Amino acid sequence: MKSILIATTASSLLAILDLATGPLHAADVPGKQAKMSDLERAHRGTVDIDTELLNRAVQAPSQQAFFAAARQAMGAAPHASLAEVPAIRQAAQDHGITHLGGPMLGCISSNAASVWLRTDRPAKVSVVVQVAGEARRCGPVASTVETDLTAVVRVDGLMPGTHYAYQVLVDDTPIAMPANARITTAPASDMAGxxxxxxxxxxxxxxxxxxxxxxxxxxxxxxxxxxxxxxxxxxxxxxxxxxxxxxxxxxxxxxxxxxxxxxxxxxxxxxxxxxxxxxxxxxxxxxxxxxxxxxxxxxxxxxxxxxxxxxxxxxxxxxxxxxxxxxxxxxxxxxxxxxxxxxxxxxxxxxxxxxxxxxxxxxxxxxxxxxxxxxxxxxxxxxxxxxxxxxxxxxxxxxxxxxxxxxxxxxxxxxxxxxxxxxxxxxxxxxxxxxxxxxxxxxxxxxxxxxxxxxxxxxxxxxxxxxxxxxxxxxxxxxxxxxxxxxxxxxxxxxxxxxxxxxxxx
Ligand SMILES: [Fe+2]
Structure with missing residues (x-):
């Protein structure tokens, strides 16, 4: 039970929840991690390590608090889906997190793209895209417990080789979008360039x-x-x-x-x-x-x-x-x-x-x-x-x-x-x-x-x-x-x- 001996800080207490992932190593002891390479740290993936990665970018306190709660909850339920752990949704609500992931683009073609989003609860996901100066709405697509809160909205009817601004909505409410978010369609197959x-x-x-x-x-x-x-x-x-x-x-x-x-x-x-x-x-x-x-x-x-x-x-x-x-x-x-x-x-x-x-x-x-x-x-x-x-x-x-x-x-x-x-x-x-x-x-x-x-x-x-x-x-x-x-x-x-x-x- 060496984990109890070292569990003297809040972060180490969180690390205990990862016992199901394997025995603690000396490298899990606070102060020892500095000797680990980033690759070794990725392989270990303890609460402390994941939290340190999160904080390599400037994070709002609400994001830090959300991840701390979510990481703890998933560490304690290592075989669960996000949708099955009520603490995930609760943490999102407590800390003002509007969605758990995305938007992530995929499946580009000359006239369409797919937009992936993970919500914090079963919800309806829509995408509004600006086409020829007009807002056109695609979806909604339901994110469900079965899809582990993910929805993929197909945005089609676009022109080849063109940039489009877009906005994702969850239950009709716009989410905060990353800067520069846009869809760029592929060129037409007969378009040389x-x-x-x-x-x-x-x-x-x-x-x-x-x-x-x-x-x-x-x-x-x-x-x-x-x-x-x-x-x-x-x-x-x-x-x-x-x-x-x-x-x-x-x-x-x-x-x-x-x-x-x-x-x-x-x-x-x-x-x-x-x-x-x-x-x-x-x-x-x-x-x-x-x-x-x-x-x-x-x-x-x-x-x-x-x-x-x-x-x-x-x-x-x-x-x-x-x-x-x-x-x-x-x-x-x-x-x-x-x-x-x-x-x-x-x-x-x-x-x-x-x-x-x-x-x-x-x-x-x-x-x-x-x-x-x-x-x-x-x-x-x-x-x-x-x-x-x-x-x-x-x-x-x-x-x-x-x-x-x-x-x-x-x-x-x-x-x-x-x-x-x-x-x-x-x-x-x-x-x-x-x-x-x-x-x-x-x-x-x-x-x-x-x-x-x-x-x-x-x-x-x-x-x-x-x-x-x-x-x-x-x-x-x-x-x-x-x-x-x-x-x-x-x-x-x-x-x-x-x-x-x-x-x-x-
Ligand atoms: Fe590798």
């Missing part, structure tokens, strides 16, 4: 409390932000109440609020926001029901255009279209079995689905994401394709080449740092991987792996996000990759043409 899409992985909670990258992602005019894992929830295993608490913390970050209210977010998970380090499938000691519960929290906490085989409640992958890109974001956790088994990484059905999607893409570019790395030269393929399922990786690559599927860009995360890799094929064709696990600038393996001739760029312990600028106004469309650092300047720039991304034989 430049389009930007940002991407990256490994915020690991603490990165959500640093303003630099998210402000640049917004202000540089990115049409969307793709998150490839280890974003907001960290090592919560089957304690879905604490997954939800982590999303509550995300949604209190003013930097996150400002980005998510104007840049549509697309997210898949990796190990840490799935269960825990390097875990996949149904991890040992957990059940199919645990996995289903984690998936349900995920589905409710993001604003994605799809969620795996949704009728069967399996996986979180999806395919969508953003401007000139088909975007396929794979689920590289849910279906894992054992290395050496057929399709042990994606599962047989997701592999079949992937083949169908690749054939259905209409391009000119295809973004294909994996939570962990496609290439092997960093950490020898640890926890990734090279260690788990080289035959399936070979199948995907040869499938793309055999069908002359052009414009494929491989994205990944997991290995902290930012890197560009070339993946040569026997035909002489090169795949290109952009591994951006640097949203939190956390410590990681060496910047350059064991094949430096195939790696034109690598940095570690450096804040950076990835950014593609597509130019479809030229005869041979181009994609320019930039790794953008904390000062908004490019750490690395390289351009590929559509022809270079076209497998031979076309």
């Amino acid at each position: 430049a389009t930007r899409i940002a991407f990256g992985a490994d915020f690991h909670k603490s990165g959500l409390w640093r303003p630099e990258l998210m402000e640049w992602i917004r202000s540089r005019g990115n049409l969307a932000m793709l998150l490839l894992g280890d974003s907001a929830a960290d090592d919560r295993e089957n304690r879905v109440g604490l997954h939800r608490s982590d999303y509550l913390l995300r949604d209190l970050s003013p930097y996150w609020q400002q980005m998510a209210a104007s840049v549509p977010i697309y997210a898949v998970w990796d190990d840490h926001d799935y269960f825990n380090n390097d875990l996949g499938g149904i991890p040992r000691g957990f059940t199919a029901a645990d996995r289903a519960a984690v998936r349900s929290v995920w589905q409710q906490s993001w604003n994605n255009p799809g969620c795996g085989f949704n009728d069967e409640h399996e996986g979180i992958f999806f395919r969508t279209r953003i401007g000139p890109c088909d975007v396929i974001m794979l689920d590289t956790r849910f279906f894992r079995s054992s290395p050496g088994q057929a399709n042990s990484f994606l599962g047989e059905r997701q592999m079949k689905w992937l083949e169908e999607q690749l054939l259905a893409c209409s391009g000119p570019f295809i973004i294909l994401t994996s939570g962990t790395m496609w290439s092997d030269s960093i950490s020898n393929g640890k926890d990734s394709w090279g260690m788990w399922d080289p035959p399936a990786r070979e199948h995907i690559f040869s499938f793309i080449e055999h069908h002359h599927i052009a414009g494929v860009l491989l994205l990944s995360g997991d290995r902290h740092g930012a890197r560009v890799m070339k993946l040569p094929r026997p035909s002489g064709f090169l795949f290109h991987e952009f591994e951006i696990g640097s949203l939190g600038a956390h410590e990681g393996p060496a910047a350059i792996g064991n094949e430096p001739a195939l790696q034109p760029f690598g940095v570690v312990k450096t804040l950076a996000f990835g950014e593609f600028t597509f130019d479809t106004s030229v005869a041979d469309p181009t994609v320019t990759f930039r790794a953008i650092g904390a000062d908004g300047k490019a750490l690395h720039t390289s351009t590929l043409t559509h022809r270079e991304l076209t497998p031979p034989g076309n």
Whole structure:
């Protein structure tokens, strides 16, 4: 009962409520945490740590009091939903909190977008958008106990490539909106020009409390932000109440609020926001029901255009279209079995689905994401394709080449740092991987792996996000990759043409 011995302060008393999450470590003792890295702190996620993250931004006393009460309540009910804990709503009412999360944009198209919001009680959510100088109302959509107080309002009838101011209402009352909140629609598919899409992985909670990258992602005019894992929830295993608490913390970050209210977010998970380090499938000691519960929290906490085989409640992958890109974001956790088994990484059905999607893409570019790395030269393929399922990786690559599927860009995360890799094929064709696990600038393996001739760029312990600028106004469309650092300047720039991304034989 060492926890009682150290429980001499109010914050430590709150920490006791986290006993269900595991034994206290020396690092939980006040005064010892200064020695922990931000990554270690994200993994531990005690009340003290989460509270310290909250206060990395200037917070009104009412927000601090709300989070203290809400975090305590969820720590004491680690398997509950937010809607099931009356103390959450009470804390919101006591401290004047009008909603628990959002607005978060998603599912952008040339004429529509989706607006996600989490209310503090079952309510009706509407969005008013200014179209041609007139206010047009979309919704209402009910947030319910079943959706854990989330509602997604589809805003449609918009014009391509246009900015729109918008306002969210809860039960007909306008909520406070982040500064600069606006919807920007994608260009029409036949509209030639430049389009930007940002991407990256490994915020690991603490990165959500640093303003630099998210402000640049917004202000540089990115049409969307793709998150490839280890974003907001960290090592919560089957304690879905604490997954939800982590999303509550995300949604209190003013930097996150400002980005998510104007840049549509697309997210898949990796190990840490799935269960825990390097875990996949149904991890040992957990059940199919645990996995289903984690998936349900995920589905409710993001604003994605799809969620795996949704009728069967399996996986979180999806395919969508953003401007000139088909975007396929794979689920590289849910279906894992054992290395050496057929399709042990994606599962047989997701592999079949992937083949169908690749054939259905209409391009000119295809973004294909994996939570962990496609290439092997960093950490020898640890926890990734090279260690788990080289035959399936070979199948995907040869499938793309055999069908002359052009414009494929491989994205990944997991290995902290930012890197560009070339993946040569026997035909002489090169795949290109952009591994951006640097949203939190956390410590990681060496910047350059064991094949430096195939790696034109690598940095570690450096804040950076990835950014593609597509130019479809030229005869041979181009994609320019930039790794953008904390000062908004490019750490690395390289351009590929559509022809270079076209497998031979076309
Ligand atoms: Fe990570």
